[in-house]
Amino acid sequence: MKGVVYHGPGDVRVHDDLPMPQLRGPRDAVVRVTITAICGTDLHPYRHELPGLPAGTVLGHEFVGTVAAAGTEVPFAVGDRVLASDLVACGRCRNCALGWHYQCSEATLFGYGTVVGESLPGGQAEYVRVPFADVVLSRIPADVEDEEALFAGDILTTGYAAVEAAGLRPGETVAVIGGGPVGACAAMSAVTAGAARVVVVDPDDGRRAWARSRGWLAAQPDSPEAADADVVIEAVGDAEALRCAVRTAARRGRVVSIGAHHSPDLPFPADIAFARELSVRFVVGDPIRCRDRVLDLVRADRLDPTALVSHRLPLSAAANGYRLFDRREAVKVLLHVGDR
Secondary structure: OOEEEEEEOOEEEEEOOOOOOOOOOOOOEEEEEEEEEEOHHHHHHHOOOOOOOOOOOEOOOOEEEEEEEEOOOOOOOOOOEEEEOOEEOOOOOHHHHOOOHHHOOOOEEOOOOOOOOOOOOOOOEOEEEEOOHHHHEEEOOOOOOHHHHHHOOOHHHHHHHHHHHHOOOOOOEEEEEOOOHHHHHHHHHHHHOOOOEEEEEOOOHHHHHHHHHOOOEEEOOOOHHHOOEEEEEEOOOOHHHHHHHHHHEEEEEEEEEOOOOOOOOOOOOHHHHHHOOOEEEEOOOOHHHHHHHHHHHHHOOOOOHHHHOOEEEEHHHHHHHHHHHHOOOOOOEEEEOOOO
16 A cells, blocks of 8 residues: 655655555554645654654554444444544543543554554555544544544644633633644634634744734734733744743733643743743643534534645655645645545
């Protein structure tokens, strides 16, 4: 089968001779992928910001498709349309019972090496094996398109979770640090939750222009337009973005970081956070917990994640998609598998 394989920084290639995945247990499923996507998190290894990812890894953790095979404990039939959570969790341990799926004792991520749990081939491929499919997969409602459902598996639920974690109250001001796809999902979720003012903060002219085209305010980092926000959502995942988030928050404001941080030595402006009495927390989106609520908002036309899509490419053009996304020449790149 075909799949997108990591060969090293800046080097991804489509292979056409990858082995077909097989069921390994009663809770496994194999999904025939129809649409997959390139996520900002995929750029960490691409930019050599995740040096531990081994060459040969099949990338990707955002995908939807149809069930091609299912174990005996999987409540889906062959042909069912399903979306996958980027996060794999068992659904049965103590932390899963509490709704803390990212803290599952068997948690892992598709296509991300051993950063979280065991290595699992990713979803930028024609087929993918899904462990704990009874938990990880969710049936796509008949009135939801594949492209819409795709976003509920990762970035839309991540943006939604950030707003939820912030305890956003109607009428408050929200600043989103980072105008990429995750930041955009946080911004649209904030509007849906009743924010009176949403400011997207990004140094890139193109991303600020795109944010304005969506009806949001946009500003350079540390500009007066973004200052004194009640809620600040950091959606980049690096030290400067987190520092900017703290500087942007109002006194007694709430800072929520949903950027994927990997540094063990992250500089943090504790002096500002202390003086302003800020609440700062880190949140990993949990599609398993949030996806049904997010899909309800999509079905009610209160969220439209497909507005983010700038490029639709065949899987064979994945390397070009990575280049476009890395150079910020794309907002969101979808990869259509096969002739669909």
